[in-house]
């Protein structure tokens with residue numbers, strides 16, 4: 560399993576170097592995640608990364624394969640175990656709740672990972688994106704090669720979650736216009752941000768693109784912003800408050 564962990568960690572060891580520059584908790588998203596935790600006292604946060612959305616008032620254990628991401632947890636009180644979702648190193652029923660935030664689309668075997676969440680915890684809370692909704696996002700027009708990335712081809716959505724968890728509620732997580740966490744769709748109303756190399760390297764769907772696809776899309780977006788073409792097509796978004804980018808919070812168990 561050490562080899563599997565190393566392979567899973569390698570991706571974020573490479574692309575996670577600048578994670579902390581643009582990725583941090585958004586308070587609106589955090590409020591929804593924390594509300595979903597209910598009265599759970601013991602939580603395992605799987606694919607924990609730098610620790611965003613970990614509640615400070617519960618006993619949390621983090622699981623994360625990337626050393627680079629673990630280094631960026633400075634100041635987080637939760638102990639970290641280096642490992643992967645597909646083989647959690649805990650006995651059955653060790654936790655009240657398993658949390659997985661924006662990570663399941665990176666798992667090599669999402670079905671096995673979901674099975675592990677259900678094995679080690681009585682309840683599960685998973686923040687994920689619904690693939691079909693996500694494909695409607697305007698930025699895909701500029702970076703269509705992203706749809707061919709392993710993490711985006713068939714990411715786990717409600718159908719897979721329902722197959723492997725006792726799923727009882729799916730809540731939409733609308734993205735605020737000023738979202739603080741620079742995840743994939745965060746800048747839906749601030750298109751200029753998608754030209755910024757730090758923003759690009761903080762979201763895996765752009766960070767993992769072949770360099771020429773990234774350069775071509777960036778140039779096309781820059782030109783459309785300069786000519787006003789982007790605003791003619793999507794400018795109405797600039798004044799909207801929230802956007803449904805397909806993010807969903809699954810409550811199970």
Ligand SMILES: C[S@@+](CC[C@H](N)C(=O)[O-])C[C@H]1O[C@@H](n2cnc3c(N)ncnc32)[C@H](O)[C@@H]1O
Nearest residue numbers: 567571606607608611625643644660662665666
């Ligand atoms: C987009 S980051 C999300 C991190 C954190 N949950 C957050 O919301 O900021 C995805 C994380 O999943 C981790 N990951 C990748 N493959 C994994 C696997 N098989 N099991 C567990 N975590 C994995 C990555 O190393 C990375 O830290």
